[in-house]
Amino acid sequence: MQLTVEALQRWIINTNEKMQENKEYLSELDQAIGDGDHGHNMARGFQEVVNKIEDNSFEEAGSLFKQVAMTLISKVGGAAGPLYGTAFLKASEQWKEKTTIDQETFGKGIEAAIAGIKTRGKAKEGDKTMLDVWGPVHTYVTNQPLERENLKKTAKEAMEKTKEMKAKKGRAAYFGEKSIEHVDPGAYSSYLVFEALAGSITNEGDANG
Amino acid sequence: MRRPKVDMKKLINHPEHVVDEMLEGIIAAHPEKLKRLSGLNVIVRKEAPIKGKVGLVSGGGSGHEPAHAGFVEEYMLDAAVAGEVFTSPTPDQILEAIKAVDGGKGVLLIVKNYSGDVMNFDMAAEMAQAEGIEVEQVIVRDDIAVDNKEDRRGVAGTIFVHKIAGAAASEGKSLKEVSQIAQKTAENIWSMGVSLSPCIVPASGKPGFTLNDNEIEIGTGIHGEQGIERQWFKQADQLAEEMINNLLNEMEFTPGEEAAVITNGLGSTPLMELYIVHRKVAELLERKQIQLQKSFVGEYMTSLEMAGCSITVLKLDDQLKSYLN
Numbered sequence: 297m298q299l300t301v302e303a304l305q306r307w308i309i310n311t312n313e314k315m316q317e318n319k320e321y322l323s324e325l326d327q328a329i330g331d332g333d334h335g336h337n338m339a340r341g342f343q344e345v346v347n348k349i350e351d352n353s354f355e356e357a358g359s360l361f362k363q364v365a366m367t368l369i370s371k372v373g374g375a376a377g378p379l380y381g382t383a384f385l386k387a388s389e390q391w392k393e394k395t396t397i398d399q400e401t402f403g404k405g406i407e408a409a410i411a412g413i414k415t416r417g418k419a420k421e422g423d424k425t426m427l428d429v430w431g432p433v434h435t436y437v438t439n440q441p442l443e444r445e446n447l448k449k450t451a452k453e454a455m456e457k458t459k460e461m462k463a464k465k466g467r468a469a470y471f472g473e474k475s476i477e478h479v480d481p482g483a484y485s486s487y488l489v490f491e492a493l494a495g496s497i498t499n500e501g502d503a504n505g
Numbered sequence: 506m507r508r509p510k511v512d513m514k515k516l517i518n519h520p521e522h523v524v525d526e527m528l529e530g531i532i533a534a535h536p537e538k539l540k541r542l543s544g545l546n547v548i549v550r551k552e553a554p555i556k557g558k559v560g561l562v563s564g565g566g567s568g569h570e571p572a573h574a575g576f577v578e579e580y581m582l583d584a585a586v587a588g589e590v591f592t593s594p595t596p597d598q599i600l601e602a603i604k605a606v607d608g609g610k611g612v613l614l615i616v617k618n619y620s621g622d623v624m625n626f627d628m629a630a631e632m633a634q635a636e637g638i639e640v641e642q643v644i645v646r647d648d649i650a651v652d653n654k655e656d657r658r659g660v661a662g663t664i665f666v667h668k669i670a671g672a673a674a675s676e677g678k679s680l681k682e683v684s685q686i687a688q689k690t691a692e693n694i695w696s697m698g699v700s701l702s703p704c705i706v707p708a709s710g711k712p713g714f715t716l717n718d719n720e721i722e723i724g725t726g727i728h729g730e731q732g733i734e735r736q737w738f739k740q741a742d743q744l745a746e747e748m749i750n751n752l753l754n755e756m757e758f759t760p761g762e763e764a765a766v767i768t769n770g771l772g773s774t775p776l777m778e779l780y781i782v783h784r785k786v787a788e789l790l791e792r793k794q795i796q797l798q799k800s801f802v803g804e805y806m807t808s809l810e811m812a813g814c815s816i817t818v819l820k821l822d823d824q825l826k827s828y829l830n
Contacts, residue, residue: 327713331728333592336708369628373566373592378624416624466620470651470658470730 310492341372358392386412560606593621599629611639611680617659650724662694698815760794
């Protein structure tokens with residue numbers, strides 16, 4: 297599998313579409329165990345990202361994701377801005393000067409992103425956060441051929457599992473036991489990110505034309 | 506005649522412009538003492554940066570006015586960074602605030618303990634340090650509604666930190682000294698809130714939670730986060746007593762010690778009611794032989810149009826007392 301810079305750019309554009317479509321739902325999830333702004337913040341941030349990258353062509357993946365990261369950091373706010381921003385910034389370092397990315401390199405980017413999220417958010421897997429989607433996706437990417445339906449399924453199941461978890465980080469942690477039975481909003485937005493990625497690759501695992 | 510369709514009765518023009526237009530209004534009202542950094546949601550003292558004085562920066566989501574821009578003045582903050590409503594400001598904005606107030610003696614950031622605020626201020630501090638500016642941070646976690654002390658939210662007690670750190674900085678103290686005094690203040694503040702009705706974030710247009718006419722919620726956060734428990738509505742004296750008892754359970758007071766109190770309105774509770782609550786607070790402290798040294802009654806840290814109040818108690822020693830007065 298090879299992801300071209302164009303396919304990666306399409307990933308981000310697809311992600312924005314998902315964020316716009318699910319803006320209200322994400323905020324509803326956040327209202328249950330947070331402060332209700334996650335959907336609006338993600339939608340605003342990714343719209344700005346798309347405004348910045350849409351009409352540009354990037355020669356390599358590093359500068360594309362650096363641009364994505366810096367825009368998210370300066371436009372999203374809340375906890376999601378630094379977390380997603382740090383994630384893409386760390387990934388961009390792994391993807392620097394690459395015009396296409398093979399699955400191994402992609403996995404390294406995700407691994408670096410996870411390390412960044414952990415440091416920034418002082419969280420670990422199992423805390424009912426976005427990490428509970430990024431972690432299983434990383435495991436999948438490093439062990440199985442990247443394929444549209446399986447990627448989507450992995451991200452979706454991981455997201456749904458956060459429903460049973462007790463929140464240990466962020467505002468949701470104030471709810472303690474009461475956070476159980478709610479899907480974590482950050483896990484849901486992360487699922488959307490990987491669902492968008494699945495939409496950017498074909499069943500054969502190659503980038504769409 | 507066609508009647509207008511109204512989603513929410515708020516004196517705004519567009520939900521996306523509320524922060525920008527509010528900041529324009531603040532500058533229109535106080536052009537003699539405040540300026541806004543061009544293109545940014547940062548309010549700065551006109552005199553900043555002040556040479557030889559530690560710069561003080563705070564900020565957070567909007568919707569808590571007068572926090573924090575209302576505390577940008579002499580002996581208080583040098584700059585305040587406003588995020589979107591209930592959303593932390595971003596690191597690039599905080600960085601510009603830091604740069605605008607650094608008079609060569611470094612900058613102290615006063616941050617309320619929310620994961621978003623902490624992360625964004627952290628990133629800004631790292632960026633400023635990379636540019637050679639000395640930065641320290643104090644995290645305020647005064648809301649006792651959260652059990653785990655590390656997770657406690659920053660609420661109205663933050664104003665005490667603004668005031669005391671501001672006074673210390675005005676004396677020309679070093680960044681380390683101002684930071685230590687601010688830290689000590691933060692460790693001696695306990696707050697608790699009660700809400701009678703919810704607030705509506707302009708962008709969502711819906712209340713963040715619902716309360717029946719006969720219900721109140723103890724311990725609600727300043728963004729409408731769920732509190733400790735729902736109770737039947739009760740009168741001011743009873744409520745004040747419950748809140749003070751909760752606060753005093755957390756604090757170690759020996760008879761004769763001194764305290765300062767903020768009885769803070771959350772947005773739509775009249776001053777009349779705040780004084781009625783404060784009257785009881787003062788009476789209860791006296792009964793416990795705690796000397797009420799200084800009181801602040803009014804709106805300091807609001808939650809849009811939420812009804813209700815919070816009570817903040819600051820335990821004083823001679824040093825804190827001298828900076829507070």
